[in-house]
Structure formats: C-alpha cells, structure tokens
Amino acid sequence: MNAAPRAPLWPGIVAAALVTAFAVAFMWAENEWEVVGVLAAALVAVLVARRTGWLAPAARAFEMREPAMNCVTIAALLVFVAFFHDDHFPLLMVGTVLVYFTVCLGLTIQFGYAGVLNFAAAAFLGTGCYTAAVLSAHTSLPHLLVLAAGGAVAALVGSILILPVLRTRGHYAAVVTIAFGLLFRTFLEVNDTLGGPQGLKLPSMNLLGMTFNDNFIVAGIEFSFYMHYVLAALALAVLAFAVTRRLERSWIGVSLDAIRLDETAAACFGIHLARWKIVAFTLGNFMAGAARALYALMLGFIAPTNFTFGDSLVMVSIILLGGIGNPWGAALAAALVVVLPEKLQLIQEYRFLLYAAMVILVLLYRPEGLLPRPLRNYLPGWRPR
Amino acid sequence: MDAGLLAQFVANGLMLGMMYALVAVGFTLFFGVLDVIKFSHGDVLTVGAFTGYSTYLGLKLLGVANPWLQVAAVVIVACAAMALLGALIAKYIVMPLKGAPALNVLLITLMLGTVLRESVRLFYPDGANPKRFPRLLPTDAVALGSFNLRLDSVLLFLGGLAVIVAIHVLINRTKLGLAIRAVAQDEETAKTMGINFTLVVLVTFAIGSAAAAFAGVMNGLYYNEINFGMGLWLGVIGFSAAIVGGLGNIYGAILGGFLFAALQTVGAVALPFASAYKDVFAFAAVIAIMAWRPTGLIAERTSERV
C-alpha cells in the first residue's frame, strides 16, 4: 500500500530540536525583557520558516511519519525536563501544561468532535479533584485507582447532565452547563464536609512504593520531586492523546463529526445521536476528571476558587485558540495559556481578560484557530494507489 | 415558621422576581429583533450598577447631599450609560455577526461578558472586592405584626414595575414599538415597509440594556452591596427566566422571572437541611425544567427546513 516514497524524518527531528531549544531558552529567561525577546525571536523564526517553505517538510514529517514523530515529541519533552531536572518551577509548568492538555483533549472529544457544549468543565474537574481528595484522605486505595475513581465520578456526575444536554440545543445547552457550573461552585462553598470555602488538602501521591513528594537521587543526580508528577502527567497525556487520535481516525470519528455538523442528516444515515453524544460526553469528563485529580495531588490543595466559571472558560479558550478538534493545537494553546502568564508576571492578573479578548479576536478573524484541524488522516502515511 | 418571617420571604421573593424579570425582558427583546442570545447581558448589568455607584461617589464629591437627587442621578446616569453601551455592543459586535453560526455568537458574547466582568474587577478601583452601595431611599418601616414593610423596598418594587409598564406601553402603544414588533415578526418585510432596521435594533438593545442597568441599581439599593460577579448570576437567572417563559415573549419573561424567584424562595423556606442551598436548588430546578421542556414552558416556535 505504501507505494509513495516515505517522507524523510529528519526535518521533523530538526523542528522538534529547535522547539526544545526555544523552550529551554524561554524557561531560562529571567526577566520580562528576556522573555519578550525570546518570544519575539521565536515568532520571527516561525514567520521566516513559513516564508522560505522550510516549515513544509517538517509538517510533512509530522503528517506522514506520525508514529515516529510522536516518539520524537516525547523524547524532546524528556530532554526538556532532564534539562531542568532539579528545578521545581519549570517542572511544575510542564506538569501543569500536560494536565491542561489532557483536560482539553477531553473537551475536544466533547465539543470539537461531537459538538456537545460544555461550559461546566470546572465542575467536572472539581468533581475529579474532590473525589481524589476524599479517597486519598479516608481510604488506602492505591493512588492510580484514586485517579481512575476521580475520572469515573466526574463521568458519573456528568451523567446527571446528560438528559438536559441531549434534549437541548445551542444556547439552551449552553445555559444548562453554565447553570451547572455555578451550582457546583455554590455547592462546594456551602458544603462544610468538603471544606467549604477553605477547600481540602491532599497527601503526597504514592505509586509503586515511591513517595512522590520527596526529591530523589538516581545515579548521583538529584531530581526535583515534581519529576514524579511530570512523568505521571506525561503518561496520562500520552494515553489520552492516543485515545483521542484513534477515536478521530475511526468510523466513530466520522459519526461524531456528522453529528456535530448536521444532526438531521446524521440521523438519516443511521447514526444514533444520543448514543455517541453520551459516549463523547462521558469519555471527555472522565479524561478531564482523572487528569485534574493528578494535578490536585501535585499541588496538594484544592478550593472552590479553583473551579469557577472563569476556569471553565479558560479550557474552552484553549481549544478555540489552538484550533477546534486538533490535539496539537490544544497542546500549543495549553502551553501558551499556562506558561505565558507565569513568565510574564505583568499579565498574570489580567489573564482571564486577555484570554477572553483573544478568543473574541480569534473567532472574528481566524475562526479555525492557530493550528487548524486537518482533514482526517485515517492511516498515517497511507496513500491509496 | 411564623407569618412575619414568611411575609419577609415573600417580600424578598417579589423583589428578586422583579429584578429577574427586568433582565429577562432584555434577553427576550434581543432575541425578538435579532434572533440572538447576548450572553454579555448580565455583565452589562454589573457595569450599570458600578456606573450608578460611581455616580453616587461623584455627587458626594460635588457636595450634592439630597438623597432624592442622588437616586435620580444614579438611575438616570446608569440607565443612559448602559443604553449607550448596549447599542454600541449591538452595532460593533452583535450585528456584524448576523448570519454567523449560532455557536460563534454565543462564544463571542460570552467572552465579551468576561471582558466586561474582568474589566470591572481589574480596572475599577479595588474592583475585586464587594462595594457597599449606599442606602439612598428612606428606610421608614410599617410594622405589620412581626413583619416590617420598609418604604425603600416598596419604592424599589414600584420603580421596577414602572419600568416594566413603560416597556409594555412602549412596545404596544407607540410607533417605535410597532417597528420593533414588525422587525421581530419578519425582518425582510419590515425592511421593505421602510423601517430602519439598524436603528430599531440599536434602540431595542439600548432599551434592554437600560432595563438591566435599572435592575443592577435596584439590586445595589436593595442589598446595599454590589460586586463584579453579580451580573453573571443575574444574567444566567434572567436568561433561564426568559427561556422558561418562552423566548421572544415579554410577558413570558416577566412570568419566568417571578417563577424563578418563587423557586428560590421555596428553596429557602422549605428546604429541610439548610437555606444555604437555595441557589443550588434554584439552578437544579432550571436544569430540570430545561430537561423537561428543552425550548421553554411556552415553546418557542421553530421549524427547520429539511
């Protein structure tokens, strides 16, 4: 079947190496001028590469040699974290980005594929976290199962909303989820058993006898304790990415797209709208809940203020900015949205405002986002004769 | 529960219902003329309340101490400013989106609401903290048994009623109202009849936004506190009320507003465990109603051409 010559791998590797180098430089930048300088340099580099056509072979490598390039990407990330192996802050950032990325993959399945609006992301994230907090405080359940339970309970709580979400459309569905998000936050604040406005503390994560909250030494090199969490978050993100990708590139992906784009036509070709919307909604909430539960364990603390309407909107902003339905877009946007305000303390306070303004601009002038979703590439590298 | 406390709850419920109705009327008017939902409506209310508050501070600086003058100025400035803001939003954000996918309109207006809300939080002096809204109306009270009927509540309620009656008269008895109804019914025909479509839309948005500003000031005067998040709540509730009553129908919106307040009141009075959960109860009721009647109690007429 692979009659066409294989695209060369090296442009992809070079691109990944350059991005890694940029990320290291960016993380290293101390003051805001350096940060802005590194950003400007990267922007110029991307524009130049696009003009000269150097971007195309790299894009081709990512498209045609996908399994290999996925490995290269993971390797690049590992190189990055190895660089900062004893430095808490960059590792915390990487962990955060990976968790946001995973959450947004869940939302991509719901909103980007099935077209199910979810403005209550924070409620499902919160459900996952509070479940993890209660389970890790009161039971001796292994922490891997605690994460799974966080996802499962988030999916279960989501099932309360399934009926109204399925029956309503458009604006009405939006209000259902917004109302649920507000309801959840209020509930947390008045419920004393869950800590009320003060929230709850979470213990260190434990996995296979390792206590995640201690620094550790391998071969004489000391690693930050965050390294544990980064690797766990990476594992989760890779898993979620694989599921999302496979879902999109299967007949289910076609059905979800058809449902999003035209429900009536989809129904006329035998596609069960309710079934696939439920699958997408539940799967998305599970992924979001489990990932955010890991994040809660990493930070060791949760409170109702982590799960506001603004937090739901941030997640929606990420997938819109990145390009609806494109996992790589979500990754890029998650990195920008998480890291930029942290490095540029100046804008930290204004981040909700900036996200909102950015989404308005993107929707008005580039509705397909930073990295528009490409057409379905069923079998990477497959070109029919 | 004794009768006095019950009466207190009912009075409070009526007041809330009036505010919700004022917000819901806006949603319904906008939907009528443009078939869009403007999710930033609630945050326009917030901005209105803060504008009113600033007006009060300004008057104090100028040495105007007469409370009646203060109230009048607060209401007029807040309503006028929000009418202008509403018209601007309509002109530069909502109208250019005509024909765009409903989802984009929804997201853009939602994000616009965030921009307004965050702007208040960040740029209003100490905007992140609740502000004490002054008591400007006389607080004399008549004791009816153990229930104190306060004059300011009565005045506020009457004020809200007056606004709603005014909108009613405007829509049903004036040429402008006729134009609004014509556009709501059939935009194309209205245009061919020589109605200035853009003007009608802008005026409608101005009226709806002014009503929201009034509700915001009313909320401030009643609770003596305003904060940057108040509009999100009132907006979601107002929208739910508009839907529950059936979008596009003013009387439905009014009915929906009072119905929602009644739900909250029942939640506060009758929930056995804690009245702290009254909002949880009310939102749960909204979700349940939408599950039961996905397009509102008085169903909106939609027909899709296949």
Next chain:
Amino acid sequence: MSAPVLALSGLTRHFGGLVALDALDMRVERGQIVGLIGPNGSGKTTSFNVLTGIYAASAGRAEFLGRDITNLRAQAVYEAGIARTFQRSRLCLPLSIFDNIMVGNHKRLARGLWFNLFRRAALRAQIEGAFEEARELVRVFDAPLADRMFDAVGALPMIDRRRIEICRALISRPQLLLLDEPSAGMTEEETRELMDDILEIRGRIEGLSIVIIEHEMGVIERITERCVVLNFGRKIAEGTYRQVAAERQVQEAYLGVE
C-alpha cells in the same frame, strides 16, 4: 407477485391546522423510477420527511417491501434500506469526500467502541476496502473526482456536491433511493449529465428503485416511468408523464389557469 418496494396508503401529516400531506396513496414497484411533482409547498418534501422518520405521520401507513415502516425512527428507516438526498445539500462541508460517503455507509461499518479503538489492523482493512468501493462508486459519476477523495467537500462546485450526496445515499446499497430535487441550482447541461449518471447507476444496481422530486419537466419526462402529481398536499394525478401532463387539473396547478 412480490410486495411492492414502497406502498403508501393514506399517509397524512398536519402542522397545526395546515395539512401538508393529505392521504397520499402511492406505489413504487421494484426497479421503477417514479417522479413526484407539484408546485412549491405541495407536500413533496414533506412526504420524504414523513417517510424517512424526520416527521411523524399524523395518519396513514407506509410499507417498505411489505414491512410496516410508519413512524420508524430515521435511523431504522435507513437500516431497512431507504436512503435519501436533501433539497438543500446537507453534506458535511469541512469533511473530505471520503468522510462524507462514509457517513452514508454507517450501517456497513463496524461501530463498536472496542473495535474502533483497539482492533487497528481489522479497522485498517475495513478502511482500505471501503475506500476502494467508494472510489469505484464516485468513478461512475465522475472519474477525475475519484482521484480527489481526500479533498474537502466545501471546495467543490455544486454539481460535484450533488454527485457526492447521491454517492453517500447509494454506498449503503439501499433498495430505495429518494432524490429530493437533484437538479436544484444546476445548469441544464449539468442536470443532463447528472441524469445520465442516475440512469447508469440504476442499470448497475440490480433492483434499485428511485423516487425523484423534480421541477424540471424535461427530467421527469426523460427518466421516470410513472409520476405522481401533488397539489396542496393532495394527489391530483398519477400515470406516465404524458398522461399526467395532459390532465387539466395538473395544468391548472402548474399554470394557475382557472
């Protein structure tokens, strides 16, 4: 004698006080092409919508190959073997030609979550098989189009979209194809091409029956064996094109002569 492919008796649909479809009786025999004609708003599309489960029937009965399909859900009607196109093309514009045709192929593809996520090798074989089949089908309509299976439908001209829409309906090998004004928005030349394609397809697929809604009388005359004329939701004439065209009632409905 075997049951007709489609037998409608007294099929009715009200919208409030309006009777959009009034007691329609109609039969389609195996292999026939039947035209459904009438002025705008005469209930043609409504009859398709009732038949395919988009609207519920207010009264009456629809039988498909002797089986009662009245008020089945849209999904079940498709599973039974009826596929349709829409008056206003309802393709998924951002998706590729192949994706769109696969939407129509739903009943012949594996739809289990486990299969789709974890049986990649089997899925791969299915994708390759389905692709060959879809490309063959598209080739019947337009050979160059068959080389562009991974182009977005949104970039195609109207005639190609119509072709894709018909392919989407045919890929599941239905027994009955409902075409809702396939010539809408196309030039005379394009319409003729499309009708050639439809006749060729009919010749290739054993026993395929077609009901076609059309405004172009030339099309009706050329490709239908029989036609049914509706006006105000009612059947006012039935027969070959020449027979119905000669009827006074039909001329009145179309020309408005008293």
